[in-house]
Amino acid sequence: MSDKLKIKLTLADRVYPMTITADQEASLRASAKKIDAMIKQLEENYAVRDKQDVLAMCALQYAAQLEKQSEN
16 A cells, blocks of 8 residues: 555645645645635735735745744
């Protein structure tokens, strides 16, 4: 029996099928949930034209957070 799982994650109204290991599932689902929450917040607070703009803003915010953590 394989230790791989097939899951579907929804990000920015798109479904992404993935094959992952069982120990990745919880963190990937939590990450997808956080990304969707940030997307919703950005759409509510900024005049955003399309999902690509929101995704770029989201990626920039998460990258900035990681950069700040690596500096500390």
